[in-house]
Amino acid sequence: MVETVTRKRIEILVDTPLVPRITAHIKAVDISGWSVIHVDSGGGRAGQWQQDDVTGAAAKTIVLVVASTEKADRLVDALAPLLDSYRLLLTIGEVQVVRGERF
Amino acid sequence: MVETVTRKRIEILVDTPLVPRITAHIKAVDISGWSVIHVDSGGGRAGQWQQDDVTGAAAKTIVLVVASTEKADRLVDALAPLLDSYRLLLTIGEVQVVRGERF
Amino acid sequence: MVETVTRKRIEILVDTPLVPRITAHIKAVDISGWSVIHVDSGGGRAGQWQQDDVTGAAAKTIVLVVASTEKADRLVDALAPLLDSYRLLLTIGEVQVVRGERF
Amino acid sequence: MIIETLTSPVILFFVLGFLAALAKSDLSIPEAFAKAMSLYLMAAIGLKGGVEVASSGITSDLIAAAVAGIALSFLLPVIAFTLLRSFGGLSQVDAGAVAAHYGSVSVVTFVTAKEILTGQGLGPAGYMVAVLALMETPAIISGLVLARRGQTAAGNSVPWHEVLTNASVVLLVGSFLIGMIAGKDGFAPVKPLFETGFRGVLCLFLLDMGLIAARRLVQSRKITYKLVILAVVLPILNGAIGTTLGTFIGLDVASAAALGILAASASYIAVPAAMRLALPEADPGIYLSMSLGITFPFNIIFGISFLAAYAQLIG
Amino acid sequence: MIIETLTSPVILFFVLGFLAALAKSDLSIPEAFAKAMSLYLMAAIGLKGGVEVASSGITSDLIAAAVAGIALSFLLPVIAFTLLRSFGGLSQVDAGAVAAHYGSVSVVTFVTAKEILTGQGLGPAGYMVAVLALMETPAIISGLVLARRGQTAAGNSVPWHEVLTNASVVLLVGSFLIGMIAGKDGFAPVKPLFETGFRGVLCLFLLDMGLIAARRLVQSRKITYKLVILAVVLPILNGAIGTTLGTFIGLDVASAAALGILAASASYIAVPAAMRLALPEADPGIYLSMSLGITFPFNIIFGISFLAAYAQLIG
Amino acid sequence: MIIETLTSPVILFFVLGFLAALAKSDLSIPEAFAKAMSLYLMAAIGLKGGVEVASSGITSDLIAAAVAGIALSFLLPVIAFTLLRSFGGLSQVDAGAVAAHYGSVSVVTFVTAKEILTGQGLGPAGYMVAVLALMETPAIISGLVLARRGQTAAGNSVPWHEVLTNASVVLLVGSFLIGMIAGKDGFAPVKPLFETGFRGVLCLFLLDMGLIAARRLVQSRKITYKLVILAVVLPILNGAIGTTLGTFIGLDVASAAALGILAASASYIAVPAAMRLALPEADPGIYLSMSLGITFPFNIIFGISFLAAYAQLIG
Ligand SMILES: Nc1ncnc2c1ncn2[C@@H]1O[C@H](COP(=O)(O)O)[C@@H](O)[C@H]1O
Numbered sequence A, B, C: 001m002v003e004t005v006t007r008k009r010i011e012i013l014v015d016t017p018l019v020p021r022i023t024a025h026i027k028a029v030d031i032s033g034w035s036v037i038h039v040d041s042g043g044g045r046a047g048q049w050q051q052d053d054v055t056g057a058a059a060k061t062i063v064l065v066v067a068s069t070e071k072a073d074r075l076v077d078a079l080a081p082l083l084d085s086y087r088l089l090l091t092i093g094e095v096q097v098v099r100g101e102r103f
Numbered sequence D, E, F: 001m002i003i004e005t006l007t008s009p010v011i012l013f014f015v016l017g018f019l020a021a022l023a024k025s026d027l028s029i030p031e032a033f034a035k036a037m038s039l040y041l042m043a044a045i046g047l048k049g050g051v052e053v054a055s056s057g058i059t060s061d062l063i064a065a066a067v068a069g070i071a072l073s074f075l076l077p078v079i080a081f082t083l084l085r086s087f088g089g090l091s092q093v094d095a096g097a098v099a100a101h102y103g104s105v106s107v108v109t110f111v112t113a114k115e116i117l118t119g120q121g122l123g124p125a126g127y128m129v130a131v132l133a134l135m136e137t138p139a140i141i142s143g144l145v146l147a148r149r150g151q152t153a154a155g156n157s158v159p160w161h162e163v164l165t166n167a168s169v170v171l172l173v174g175s176f177l178i179g180m181i182a183g184k185d186g187f188a189p190v191k192p193l194f195e196t197g198f199r200g201v202l203c204l205f206l207l208d209m210g211l212i213a214a215r216r217l218v219q220s221r222k223i224t225y226k227l228v229i230l231a232v233v234l235p236i237l238n239g240a241i242g243t244t245l246g247t248f249i250g251l252d253v254a255s256a257a258a259l260g261i262l263a264a265s266a267s268y269i270a271v272p273a274a275m276r277l278a279l280p281e282a283d284p285g286i287y288l289s290m291s292l293g294i295t296f297p298f299n300i301i302f303g304i305s306f307l308a309a310y311a312q313l314i315g
């Protein structure tokens, strides 16, 4: 059996132009990395949107981050002030990570 | 520490042409929103498929929904009759959502 | 209420050219299927990358697999030797699957 | 004629794609680019057809061809359904879904035929583009009726909105009308893109279609040898019916051949999407493998030449 | 003139897209292809502008137009802001964000105008491309200042780096310079792609813009009827100011019309992205619906012809 | 000659992309469009090469160039490997992986060189396209042997299937054969797309390559100054060897220069993918930064002109 460690899996749904702001925070709390998942379309209280829009301003993506509980907490604290004005959707789940000591 | 609430994270893998049917159900049970994640390819009992297919009929996407347990249950009940004929893959996980009272 | 079963949700972040190697292992442990999620960009200890790179060699995708605990364990064991040289990020979460007996 | 066809770059690129996919090469055309090319091809033939009709006017031939096309699209699924049930052994729902594909049409098959035939001095009339657009939809209705006959299913009726506003119908009809409004003079400034580049784009698009058709064939697991036979017999049968009808109503040889090719071709874009919505329990593996994996390549490589020869014979 | 405009394929494709989206058709242009077309259009007009300036040289007209453009881009947001606050009832932040869009410019509106006007013998001078590039940015600064006046917000200053290196500015200015360096002879070998295909690509791109504009209109929920009025009044007002100023500083009729069209047009690429960064609390639903959903179609269909007529009247 | 090169739009667009990425502009070409352009460029040069060989026939020059190209591709990695181990300080596996890139070729470097040289009256023979295709693969085998020499690794052998069916080999060889079959007459109808648009597409593609090369350079963290030196020295050395060999076996000046440029160029598509599969423990950061971030720009801006001058000198 391969050994695993428990880590947080954070998903941040964010306007694509704001991704660099989010990754700056990720780096600032010393998390090892992130991955940006492609979102095609969506809908919410502000109406629907889809990627095939020449103006990228309404498109969104998901920033996926795996981190230790402690770093995850620091990241969430850092992002808290942005939640409303950036209209972020931030979820935190629990996962087992294989050879995940580095996170 | 930022406060969080526990919510359901539902992933529905569905044929792309059927997405509007799914989102209609999401709206019907009064869930606040959804996001559609791009899936490039996949394989299952019915063989493999990939997005780069002029006929979109075989392409699939993931509809991601965050909702309260109660609304999630209603959505799953509403989708239940479609599971087989639509060949849906429906998973439900648990996540912490920051400022998630609206879901 | 629709019945659900508990299954493992495995995410494997992997270099796109290596996906066939991963799916070969998935088939070998008799898991019913997989889905490949599109990742736009990312960053880690080896620097940043983005999909819009003519050379696909640096692009990554996520292979998503839903499987029973037993099959998930066998998959993880099979992938273990590749973790380092392939620089895989492998997370395992728990989800409820509707009509998931087939997984 | 078949030799001329088989040494045309347009067809050779299709063969290249087909062989590359059989050899499991990683060659692939980005999805977005393939869709862009298909939009381009539809806009281009729509425009050109409209411009031609703008100068020829609405003739009795046009009306005869349109009526014939609509009738074919409604009726051909009945033949297909009967064969698919009896010889093919399909369930009612699957047979209805497949039948809808064979009454409807493939834009790319038509475009390829138009290029090949025009290169051989057999260019069909401009109004055949309108016939193409008219033949997309009726078969969907026939197929659904056949699939549901004798049933009392709720909520599975014709998805009218999706069928009538589907992308290819809107784009074909729209650019046809634009061509008619703009006429020859209005078309002139945009002609370089839509005419000069046409054949080259068709090469690249058929390269992709070759890849897709072969991959579909390799990856599908639901095809019996009887269905393979039907996927070859149906285009021959439907094509012969269409060509004969076209000749009978007095179309010129080239347009009669084109009507036959429309009848012979099977949809793989609009109809599969409609079936996925209206008949979700029908197996897409069957209808896509037959129409895209077998009938499409058969038509591109043999069917077009065969029907052109047949039209000349009886014309 | 409006009739000539409305029967041009370029405009008809825009109308087709608009109607298709209103009918909720699933017609859509792949995102990657739409972006590619917009890059192509920008590179093409940049190059052609540069080549023209390479042969005409840097004239006093060029300098006058550049100064006028920069001044307009700085000052027009003030008018817009006042109207948006008083008549439109927007908050300070939202009004500032919207105002920035109306001072800045829409490349596609300019390109469409250039094509339409050139087809009517009213082609603007090559240097207007440089003016276009110069007018993208100043309005962003004005808009931010207006949105933040009297506040002491930290960390929400002008995102200088993003604004100055944004894709359209870099590509427009870059290809303009390449055109100037290459000159007529250097441009010749690449001319086929950038000139022959131009109008056709513009058709397909405007098809997409029609789809996007109408979808934006349908999906937005934040637009009051007063904002709809302003989204029509502002282009007329700004356009009249721009054309008058252009005539006043001695530009030829066509270039004065072009300056007016630049003033009338509202950005929907560079400015929204900048606002999302600098004013994240401003509602994108408002500024995108106004600039993309209303002002853009208004300009394409009416504004261009109106300003051209006005320029001829006063010129 | 370097001046002529540096004022060509093709090169200037590359420089624009490079500078834009260094300035961290958000300018980017959609991935799907970039891939589409690279497929187009490969199909176009394949076709044109095939058409030329169809009229010139298979000559002794063709065979000599082919043998020389294969020999270079097998042997150049040995030189590279030695330098990378001794001077570069790389591990055996990393040195083998990098060495494979320098024996193999870059299609875009070749295409750019062909355009630049043809513009200067130095167009290489059509069969050089076949040589290009032949040089893609042998270096992969050499590189893997070098990386694994003296080891007993299991399961890490040459990924034959992927190497032999990789997209660029299949498309280049396939369109070369299509060009040969179709000949001049068959090529005529598709010529407008594949010839008229070629240089313009190359401009946009090199814009993207400039962006990618500079981003790769900026984002990589594994490059020592010694590796930077080697990424400049290897193309000079390999290029000189290739040009000398080409001259020696009697090729015309232009074809000898082209052989040198092929030898000088480093693969950044086929070989990285193969290395990722066969040598997953080799660091992609090293080989991509060297081939794509340094050698590619060096060749585009200086290498091509240098080798053309050298070929004229010794030819
Ligand atoms: N903590 C993380 N969370 C999510 N994705 C990550 C994380 N760390 C690394 N990655 C992804 O894995 C890739 C390779 O990581 P690395 O091997 O650290 O360079 C990165 O480019 C990211 O796409």
Ligand SMILES: Nc1ncnc2c1ncn2[C@@H]1O[C@H](COP(=O)(O)O)[C@@H](O)[C@H]1O
Pocket: A013, A041, A042, A043, A044, A045, A046, A047, A048, A049, A060, A087, A089, B031, B032, B033, B034, B035, B036, B064, B065, B066, B067, B103
């Ligand atoms: N409950 C939800 N589940 C998943 N995604 C959501 C949900 N609510 C909103 N979203 C996403 O967030 C975007 C903005 O939401 P809103 O701010 O409510 O308009 C939507 O367009 C969706 O892409």
Ligand SMILES: Nc1ncnc2c1ncn2[C@@H]1O[C@H](COP(=O)(O)O)[C@@H](O)[C@H]1O
Pocket: B013, B041, B042, B043, B044, B045, B046, B047, B048, B049, B060, B087, B089, C031, C032, C033, C034, C035, C036, C064, C065, C066, C067, C103
């Ligand atoms: N165990 C699984 N994990 C993740 N995705 C799956 C799984 N099984 C099936 N899929 C996805 O669902 C699609 C249809 O599955 P199937 O109905 O088994 O052919 C596949 O092509 C995959 O994209």
Ligand code: NA
Pocket: D101, D102, D103, D104, D105, D106, D238, D262, D263, D264, D265, D266, D267
């Ligand atoms: Na048919």
Ligand code: NA
Pocket: E101, E102, E103, E104, E105, E106, E238, E262, E263, E264, E265, E266, E267
């Ligand atoms: Na303006």
Ligand code: NA
Pocket: F101, F102, F103, F104, F105, F106, F238, F262, F263, F264, F265, F266, F267
């Ligand atoms: Na080389």
